[in-house]
Amino acid sequence: MERRPQRGPSGRALNDSIVSTLRAAGCVFAEDEASLLIEAAGPSPEGLAALIARRVAGEPLEHLVGWVDFCGLRVAVDPGVFVPRQRTAFLARQAAQRAAAGAVVVDLCCGSGAVAAAVAHLVPGARVHAVDLDPAAVRCARRNLDGPVYEGDLVEPLPPDLRGRVDVLVANAPYVPSAEVGLMPPEARLHEPLAALDGGADGLDVLRRVIAAAPAWLAPGGSVLVETGDRQAPALAADVVAAGLRADVVTGADADATVVVGTLTPAEPAAGR
Incomplete structure (x- = not known):
C-alpha cells in the first residue's frame, strides 16, 4: 500500500506516534495502517484519535477506513x-x-x-x-x-x-x-x-x-x-x-x-x- 507522505516535523512526529501506538497493539503493518487511518480521518484530530482507539481495541482496519484493496480494486467494506x-x-x-x-x-x-x-x-x-x-x-x-x-x-x-x-x-x-x-x-x-x-x-x-x-x-x-x-x-x-x-x-x-x-x-x- 502506498503511504501518504507527512510534511514537516509535526507531521512526522504525529505519524511516528501513531505507528508506535499501533505497533504496541500488535499491528504488524503499523506504518501502512497509520497512513490509511490519517487519510480516513481527514483534517479532524478528534476523528483520527477515535479511529486509532478503535483500531487498538481490535476493530478491523478495513471497517474503519471503509474499504479494502482487493485485486487492485478499492472495494467498500461496511x-x-x-x-x-x-x-x-x-x-x-x-x-x-x-x-x-x-x-x-x-x-x-x-x-x-x-x-x-x-x-x-x-x-x-x-x-x-x-x-x-x-x-x-x-x-x-x-x-x-x-x-x-x-x-x-x-x-x-x-x-x-x-x-x-x-x-x-x-x-x-x-x-x-x-x-x-x-x-x-x-x-x-x-x-x-x-x-x-x-x-x-x-x-x-x-x-x-x-x-x-x-x-x-x-x-x-x-x-x-x-x-x-x-x-x-x-x-x-x-x-x-x-x-x-x-x-x-x-x-x-x-x-x-x-x-x-x-x-x-x-x-x-x-x-x-
Whole structure:
C-alpha cells in the first residue's frame, strides 16, 4: 500500500506516534495502517484519535477506513461485513480464467461482493450475479457491483432462467470448523458475522451445499470453484465427484490458498450420431 507522505516535523512526529501506538497493539503493518487511518480521518484530530482507539481495541482496519484493496480494486467494506482476505484473490483469478465476455458468473456467499467485482473487472463483458444471506452484506455488495445482488440462501433467490446457464459458480463460503472459530483473531470473531466464519463440525457444511446445488445450475463445461483449507480439499473433492462433476484441486503457494474446482463435463454424443 502506498503511504501518504507527512510534511514537516509535526507531521512526522504525529505519524511516528501513531505507528508506535499501533505497533504496541500488535499491528504488524503499523506504518501502512497509520497512513490509511490519517487519510480516513481527514483534517479532524478528534476523528483520527477515535479511529486509532478503535483500531487498538481490535476493530478491523478495513471497517474503519471503509474499504479494502482487493485485486487492485478499492472495494467498500461496511462495519459488520466479512472482510475479504488477500488469499481469496487467488479464487477470484481462478474464476476469471474460466470466464469470458458474455459468460454468466454467480458469486455465492458474496459478502462485500469483492470476488464478483474482481471477476467483472478482469473479464469485461461477463454477466455477474451475486448472492448473500446477510442483508448488511447485500447492501454493501450493491455498492460495489453493477450487476444484480440477491438476498437469500445460496441459489434459492437466483432467477430460475439461470438454471443450466451458469458458466462459473464461485463461492468464498465459511470453512472454519466450529471448534476453531474461537482461535481466530479477535478482529474476525468479534467484528465479522459468525455465519461468515463457522463452517460446521468439519468446516464443510456450507461448501457441501454449494457443490450439491451446482450441477443443476451449471452450463455444460461450466465450473464451480470454492476456497477451502488444504487439509479439507480431499474430502471436498470427493463430494465434487459424488455430485457428478470432474474434480480438480488448485493451489496458490504464494497466496497460501486452495481452491477446489468441479466441472460439468459435456455429455458425450450417443454412438452412431
